[in-house]
Amino acid sequence: MPADIILDDSDDGLVTIQGEILKSETTDFKLDSPERRSVDGGERRALVHNVNDGLTVNFEGDYPGGVSIDGDVLRAHSYELHLDSASRRHSPRGKRRALTHDTNDGLTLNIDGDYPGGVTIRGAHLNLKVSVVEGVDIKLPRTAGIGDLLLVQNVDADPLFANPHTLWLCVGPDAVTGSTDAVWVQVPLGDFVLGTE
Template identity: 45%
Template sequence: MATDVRLDDDPTESWVTIDGQVLNIAGSDLILSSTERRGTHGGQFRRALVHDTNDGLTVNFAHDYTGGVKINGASLNLKVVSQGQKSELPKAGNAGDLVLTRNVTSIEGGAVVGESFTLWLCTGSPAQTRRLNAAASWLPISTGEAVVGTSE
């Protein structure tokens, strides 16, 4: 497949069209900014996506978009932190982080006879120990009984 960059592709608006299978950005920040849609945030940047210093992908870096992030039709896949008989929560965490743990029950020989999942919410480090790099605190999120899906 050939690639192409077309400027002013739409005669009624200022468009840049990029045709290709992969858009490779050799940088850390993707900035989307529209002066007429800008809210009350007085910052210089509108960083939509940032390759952060923890080798993570951060959306709305530094809360640059005061209206927050809205995801329509989202499907979320949380990282499972462990797959053993004992799940361990990360020592580091920020208030609002979510972690899914999977606990497996197996019998001798390794056959899995049961599993359970727990969703955890990070409340950050306790205020009195925050400066000491203390471990994050996690709260389990209670859910109801499992329901079997029925729609295709």
């Protein structure tokens, strides 16, 4: 497709750029409409090829209204999402990885406890991962983090005489033997209660 720049002489102020690739050998790309500014002064750098050879959107927060992404699906081909506000940090050290596509092909929030304040989920409906076992032996994973919960379902148990489900909490590695294997304790469960709504 041949490249061309078309200047529309209508009142729309339309400029059309035709071609396969638009290349700009510049460091900054600015979108700056005087009619849409809420304050005078300052830059409006939409895209910046930064000094770390990275791409920065809304460089140094130039746009007071922030950045919005509209659409039904937002797909990120990466394994970490960092939410890191300097003004909300209690310590300048460490990463702030909010979401991680982990090495077990799972989704981890606050991996390695990056956020000292922890994770708060309000009004949540939680559904624990179920580990299905057969027989009387409970097999718990050797690798786990302190605070991990695991719901185990024994498919051989008779629900008329015993609850086929047990709940386990990881309390850390074995400090007595020095092993790095996870140590689990069972969380007592109450009696069966039928749902009514």
